[in-house]
Amino acid sequence: MSSHRMSKKGRYIAWATAGAAVVAGAGIAAQTSMAATTWPAQRTFTGRAFDTCTAPSLTAMKAWHTGFYGAAAVYIGGKNRGCNQPNLTASWVKSVSTLGWKLIPLYVGAQPSCQTGSNPEKLTATNAASLGATDAADAVAKASALGMKAGSPIYLDMESYDITNAACNKATLTYVRAFDKALHAKTYRTGFYGFTSSSAKAIATATDKTDLPGNLWYALWDKVNTTTSDWPWGSTQFTGHSRAHQYMVNSKETIGGVTITVDRDAWDAPVAITG
16 A cells, blocks of 8 residues: 555655566576576466555455455565564464465665655665665565565565666666675565656666566556556566556455455566465
8 A cells, every 4th residue: 555665645745756376487587697596486476466564464364365366465674664564474474375375575675865755774876785785685584584485586665766867766776786686696586666657667677687676566556457458668578477566556445354455466476485
């Protein structure tokens, strides 16, 4: 939902100013630093997913396991993570995975210095590379502690920023590359959440693809459950189960008698390896 990564007001200001399970190994060909490593088989989910600020209780996840949604994104860490996570434990991950849920690890890392709003951790040209590596190490530690094993993806959350600011954009891509390179070193796959008007666009249109994410989760709130018909970039980009689309936000839904406000996602991309 719109308060996941920053305040509701802040996220909408940033938006305005910036404009079924299968095993596969797809989505990694362009990730050059992965080539020399033997990787666990990718676990992919294709279908509807949701993300919400605080991981729901186990009772809620049981009630919601009706088949409409098959995957849920959870905020595993990051200094800019907006909500406490009292339910998100290794025991919870094991239990909901046993129920059949697929989980999507999301890490709210450092945000660009040119981004609207104030966050506890911001990246600059000076600290981008070192901070990216440090945050990646923390992300891997958090994922591992929750029982999300090597071979899992970790999606780096980057909110809207002014990608026309060349210096800021360069620093942001430096941070992302350092984060991804460090994930690869620990045998975790790379993913990225961002907006089609800004942060996701910066990834998709970058000329140099070295160490950029292999999986792209794009926010485009058009209420269309697809990863293809509204894909805004080249048709050959992020193919082979490497796309996800956040298509609706702040949807208050009641399933099995339990009401949760969620964002809806069309998913065709890697999910965590658990169990």
